[in-house]
Each structure stands twice: as structure tokens, then as C-alpha cells.
Amino acid sequence: MASPAIFARLDSRTLRTRGAELALAALIGMMAGTAAAGFLVALEAVTLTRFAHPWLLALLPVVGVLSAWAYRRAGKQAERGNNLILDEIHQPGGGVPLRLAPLVLGGTLLTHLCGGSAGREGTAVQMGGALAGGVRRWFRLGFHWQGVLLSCGVAGGFGAVFGTPLAGAVFALEVLVRGRIHYAWALPCLLAALVGDQVCTAWGVHHFDYASLAGLASSDGAGLTPLTLLKVALVGVACGLVAKLFTLAVHAVGGGLDKVCRAWWQKPALGGLTVGALAWLLGTDAYLGLGTWHPDANAVSLITVFKAGGAESWSWLAKLVFTALTVGAGFKGGEVTPLFFIGAALGHVVGPLLGLPVSLGAALGFVGVFAGASKTPLACSLLAIEVFGGAHAGLFALACYASYACSGASGIFKAQR
Numbered sequence: 001m002a003s004p005a006i007f008a009r010l011d012s013r014t015l016r017t018r019g020a021e022l023a024l025a026a027l028i029g030m031m032a033g034t035a036a037a038g039f040l041v042a043l044e045a046v047t048l049t050r051f052a053h054p055w056l057l058a059l060l061p062v063v064g065v066l067s068a069w070a071y072r073r074a075g076k077q078a079e080r081g082n083n084l085i086l087d088e089i090h091q092p093g094g095g096v097p098l099r100l101a102p103l104v105l106g107g108t109l110l111t112h113l114c115g116g117s118a119g120r121e122g123t124a125v126q127m128g129g130a131l132a133g134g135v136r137r138w139f140r141l142g143f144h145w146q147g148v149l150l151s152c153g154v155a156g157g158f159g160a161v162f163g164t165p166l167a168g169a170v171f172a173l174e175v176l177v178r179g180r181i182h183y184a185w186a187l188p189c190l191l192a193a194l195v196g197d198q199v200c201t202a203w204g205v206h207h208f209d210y211a212s213l214a215g216l217a218s219s220d221g222a223g224l225t226p227l228t229l230l231k232v233a234l235v236g237v238a239c240g241l242v243a244k245l246f247t248l249a250v251h252a253v254g255g256g257l258d259k260v261c262r263a264w265w266q267k268p269a270l271g272g273l274t275v276g277a278l279a280w281l282l283g284t285d286a287y288l289g290l291g292t293w294h295p296d297a298n299a300v301s302l303i304t305v306f307k308a309g310g311a312e313s314w315s316w317l318a319k320l321v322f323t324a325l326t327v328g329a330g331f332k333g334g335e336v337t338p339l340f341f342i343g344a345a346l347g348h349v350v351g352p353l354l355g356l357p358v359s360l361g362a363a364l365g366f367v368g369v370f371a372g373a374s375k376t377p378l379a380c381s382l383l384a385i386e387v388f389g390g391a392h393a394g395l396f397a398l399a400c401y402a403s404y405a406c407s408g409a410s411g412i413f414k415a416q417r
Contacts, residue, residue: 018187024145025152025188026195028135032128032156033199039105039123040161040205043290046113051295054285056114057276063110064268064331070106072264074099098137100130107332115288116275117322120161122334128157128196148185151176152192159193160200163207167383168193174376175413181378208292210302210366211388224394231354232395235364236402238350239343243372243407246320246342250335250412253328271329275322287315287322291341302366305344306359308352316345316365335412336370343369363388364399371400372407 050056108123132153136145151172159168169190173181253271261267279285286299294301304310312318323338343365351361363384371380377400384396 021148021188022191024135024139024149025156025192028128028132028149028152029156029160029192029195030199031131031135032124032153032192033160033196034203035101035105035127035131036124036157036160036196037200037203037205039108039120039127040200042105042109043112043120046109047289050113050115050289057279057285057288058114060111060114060116060276061269061272063114064116064272064329065265067107067110067332068265068268068330071103074103098130098134100133101127104130104332108334111326111331111333112289114272115279115285116272116326116331116333117288117291117319117338118326118331118333119335119337119339120290120333121158121336123332124157124161125154125334126157128153128155128160132156148188151182151185152188155189156192156196160196162383162387163197163201164383164386165190165193165197167379167386168196170382171374171376171379174379175374178375178409178411208302210306210363228356228395229398231356232364232398233402234354235347235350235356235361236368236399237406238346239365239368239399240372240403240406240408242316242320242342242346243339243369243403243411246324246335246339246369246373247408247410247412249320249324250328251410253324254330257329268330271325271331274329275325278322278325282318287318290337291319292337300345302341302344305341305348306362308358310358311345311348313349316342316349319345335373339370339373340366343367360392360395363392364396367396368399368403372403373412375404375407375411375413377401377404 104123104126108118108120111118129150130153132149133146136149141149154175155165155169155172157168158171159165162168169186169192170181172189172193173183173186176182257267257270261270275288279288284299286294286296286301291300292302294303297304300311300315305315319338319341323335323342327333327335344362345365346369347361347363347365348358349361351364352358354361356364366387367380367384370383371377374380377397380400381393381397384400385393388396
């Protein structure tokens with residue numbers, strides 16, 4: 001029979017391990033929050049520069065080739081971005097190189113400087129993962145530490161860049177395997193996300209107040225009546241179908257360009273030319289960049305979609321096409337913020353058709369399309385509460401899970417299992 005002393009030693013070893021996990025999670029959160037703050041400041045600067053100099057759009061093919069060259073020259077496996085991090089969490093191998101952080105930062109800033117329709121979460125998540133990989137190597141920890149530390153990097157980056165630590169922590173756990181959550185890493189991921197968010201805020205970076213913009217009242221939607229639940233579920237179904245369309249479009253653009261382009265530089269060059277030509281044909285730059293705001297108050301953006309008449313009936317499709325072309329051609333940045341735009345613009349149209357307020361429809365779409373595309377309905381439900389408040393928590397969750405159920409088997413992250 002085992003002696004009590006053995007259990008005491010085991011408990012002590014477990015406590016030391018858990019204490020080390022939390023200390024490293026806090027360190028990673030600090031690093032991810034600082035990196036996210038610097039990134040968001042730089043992103044705002046390059047966005048202002050693009051609006052001030054519209055001719056920069058003509059350079060999009062050039063910066064695409066430059067970014068591809070940098071990854072080809074120094075990136076090696078770093079080219080796989082988010083999928084590399086997920087694979088290294090599932091099955092540790094070569095690790096996540098620290099050079100991923102400056103590569104994705106530079107590539108994303110160049111993308112937005114010249115008008116590529118991409119996001120920012122991919123950059124924050126990859127910087128967080130690269131820094132977490134660096135922490136493992138700096139402290140000479142074995143590969144058995146890699147999963148939890150990389151997950152902390154993902155949580156810290158996501159929580160900091162959006163100001164949503166609860167969603168960031170759950171996203172890091174939920175994105176690994178569809179339909180499952182690895183709760184063993186929940187506490188360190190939560191700590192990393194909370195610290196990352198607080199550090200980012202401490203650097204003076206503030207996030208847009210979508211709750212005040214949407215102005216959702218507890219009476220919107222006439223409460224949790226059966227009819228309201230049906231309407232919200234239908235919005236979720238629409239979000240799931242659009243999420244599936246987006247995923248197929250990104251993969252189709254990437255695969256199609258791979259077949260057409262034989263030289264490594266042709267894919268980003270052709271993609272950049274196509275984005276610029278499409279913007280010229282439409283006669284608007286509203287679907288370039290993040291889409292969170294626009295100096296022209298009459299142009300569609302995430303600010304206008306919460307108000308009646310703030311988007312066209314096809315705005316969601318236009319943003320989907322621009323983003324699929326940008327991301328599919330290999331430009332850096334990610335997809336989440338464009339998915340917010342696509343979903344909000346979709347909800348702007350579908351919500352009123354079903355008799356829901358425009359603001360509620362846009363808010364449901366804001367998180368619904370992302371939930372279906374990323375296969376993370378719980379994280380997106382929490383994100384909605386952190387962004388818009390808890391008055392409609394049940395409706396947000398219903399839309400996210402309905403979208404998840406109708407979005408098909410594959411998502412935007414190929415390494416997700």
C-alpha cells in the first residue's frame with residue numbers, strides 16, 4: 001500500500017507544475033499584450049496613411065510579392081501561420097519559430113497599408129504563439145510544455161487584440177478540436193488572456209465600443225418568445241451558410257491561384273491586382289482593409305451597419321469576395337475582423353426581413369458568421385457578451401450554435417481536428 005508521504009510528494013510536484021504554468025502564462029500574457037498594443041497602434045497608423053493616399057492600392061501586388069519573398073527567404077514553416085501553431089499544439093515537432101512574430105507583423109502592416117482586405121487576429125495570435133514558443137526555449141523546457149504554452153499565447157493574443165479575455169481563453173481551448181474543449185489548460189489560458197488584455201489597455205490602447213454603437217436594449221426582439229427564438233435561429237442558419245461559403249471561397253481562391261501560378265511571386269501579384277481592379281470597378285474602397293471605420297461617414301463600415309440604411313443588401317457579399325481574394329492569395333492578417341463585417345452586414349439585411357431590429361440583426365451576424373467559420377460557438381457566444389453586453393446572451397448563443405450546426409464540417413483553420 002502506498003504511503004501518505006508518496007501522495008504528499010505527488011501533490012507537491014503537481015502544485016509546483018501548476019504554479020510554473022501560471023507564472024509562465026502571466027509572462028506570456030504580458031508579452032502578448034505588449035505585442036498586441038504595438039501592433040494595434042501601428043495598424044491604426046498605416047490605415048490612416050492608406051486613407052490619406054488612395055494610390056497606395058496600386059502597390060498591393062508589390063507588397064504581396066515582398067511579403068512572400070520574406071517568408072520564402074526566412075520564414076520556412078512559419079508560412080503556415082495559425083495552422084502551424086495548431087499542429088504544434090496537437091503534435092509537438094519543430095516548434096514555433098520566434099521569427100514568425102516580426103514576419104507576420106510586417107506582412108500584415110504592408111497588407112493594410114495598401115488596402116488588402118484582411119484582419120488582425122491572425123497576427124496577434126501568431127505573435128502570441130511565437131513568443132510562447134520563445135519562452136519555452138528560453139527556459140529550456142521540454143516539448144511536453146509546448147501545448148499549454150502555445151495555447152496561452154493564442155489566448156493572450158486574441159484576448160488582447162479584441163479586448164475580450166473570456167472569449168480569448170475559450171477560443172484557445174475550443175479551436176483545437178471541433179466539438180471538444182481541453183479543460184486541463186483552462187486556468188493558464190484564462191490568466192494569459194486576462195493579463196494580455198490588461199497590459200494592452202495599460203499601454204493606452206482602447207477598443208471600439210460596439211455596445212454603445214449598437215445600443216441594444218433589453219426589449220429588442222420582444223424578449224425570449226418562441227417566435228423570436230425562431231427568428232434568431234434563422235439568422236444563425238443564414239450565418240452558417242455564409243460561413244461555409246466564405247470557407248469554400250478562400251480555399252477555392254488559394255487552390256485556383258496555385259494551379260494558375262507557377263512561380264512563387266505570381267500568386268500574391270495576381271491576387272493584389274485582382275483586389276485593386278475590383279475596387280476600381282465598384283468605385284469604392286469601403287471593402288478594403290479592416291472595414292471597422294471609414295473617413296467617409298456615408299461609406300459602409302462596422303460603424304454604419306448597426307443603423308438602418310447603413311449597408312447595401314450585397315455589402316456582405318462584396319466584403320466576402322474581397323477578403324477571399326486577399327487571404328486566398330496569401331496576404332497576411334487573418335480573417336476574423338472581415339468576418340465580423342460580413343456577418344454584421346448580413347444581419348443588417350436578414351434581421352429586418354425576419355422582423356428583428358437592425359441593430360440586433362447586425363449584432364447576431366457579427367458573431368454568428370465567425371462562430372460557423374471558426375467552429376468556436378462557445379467562444380463567440382462569450383465574445384458577444386463581452387462586446388455587446390449580456391442582455392441578449394441567450395439569443396447570441398442560439399445564433400452562434402445554429403451557425404455552427406449549419407456551417408459544414410470544415411472551417412477556416414485547416415489544422416483544426
